[in-house]
Amino acid sequence: MDSTKQRELQIAACKIRMGIIEGVYNAKSGHPGGSLGLADTVTYLYENQLKLTTDPANPADPKRDRVILSKGHNAPALYAALALRGYFPWEELKTLRKIGSRLQGHPVMSATPGVDFSTGSLGQGFSAACGMALAAKLDNAAYKTFTILGDGEIQEGQVWEAAMFAAHYKLDNLVAIVDNNNLQIDGAVDEVMSPYPIDEKFHAFGWNVICIDGHDFTQIADAFASADKNSGSGKPFVIIQKTTKGKGVSFMENKASWHGVAPNEQQYNAAMAELKSALQALGGEQP
DSSP: OOHHHHHHHHHHHHHHHHHHHHHHHTOOOSSSSHHHHHHHHHHIIIIIIOOOOOOOOOTTTTTOEEEESSSGGGGGHHHHHHHTTTSSSSSGGGGOOTTSSSSSSOOTTSSSTTTTTTSSTTTTHHHHHHHHHHHHHHHOOOOOOEEEETTGGGGSHHHHHHHHHHTTTTOTTTTEEHHHHHHHHEHHHHHHHHSSSSHHHHTTTTTTEEETTTTTTTHHHHHHHHHTTTTTTEEEEEEEOOOOOTSSSSGGGGOOGSSSOOOOOOHHHHHHHHHHHHHHTTTTOOO
C-alpha cells in the first residue's frame, strides 16, 4: 500500500472516530471503547474493500456485499462509516439513540440505510451471516458476506455452532473478523472466560485463519487480499485482529470502564481536541 492511500485511510479513520465520539456524547449513552477500536476495520471495509451500490438511493442492491455487525453495540463505528460514505447526513450522528432516530443503540435494518441485519444479541449476527453466505452459494450470486464479532462475544456457544455450520457448507464466500481487544464489560476477556487460543479454535473448526494488527492498514489490506483469494478454497475465512479498545483517544485506551460509558462535556472536549489534532497532522479536513 502506498503512503498516499495509507494517509487517506488514516484520515477517514480519524473522522470515523470523531463521529463515534460525537454520537455517543450527544446520546449520553453508548459504547465508545469498542467502537473506537473498530474504526480502522470499518474504514478499510467501507472505503476500500466492499462492493457497494453506486446508487445511494438503492442501498439494498442485491449485488452488494453484505456486512453484519454481530457485535451490534459497536453501532457508532458502523454509523460513522456509513455517514462518511453518504448513506445519510453526517449531522445525523448526533441523533444516536434518540427517540425517532434512524440510528438506534444497535443496528436496525428496517430503519437505517446500509444496515444489512438487525443485531444486538451477541452471537446471532454470526449465524445470520452464515445464512446469507449460504444463500449466495445456492443462488450462484457473487456477493460476499463479512461479519464482525467481539472476542467477548465468542464466549457464546452459538458462535461455535455457526462456525461449524460455515465449515460444513464450505462457505468460502464468508469472511469473519474477530475484534480481539481482550476487554469486555466485566474486565479482561482472558479472566472472565478465556476463548484463547482463538486462531487454533477456528482452525480446528475448519476455517482458514490469519492474525493481524487491526490498526495497521498494510496488514489489514493484506488480510482482505488473502480473504479475496480464499474463494474456491472450500473453507470460510477468519481475520483475528489484535486491537486497542478506545484507540485514538488516549484516556480511553485499554480501559474496560469505557466499554459502555458516554463522555461528559469535559471528556468530550478533550477527546475531540485530540482527534482534531490528529486529523490536522494528517492534512485532513473536518467531516
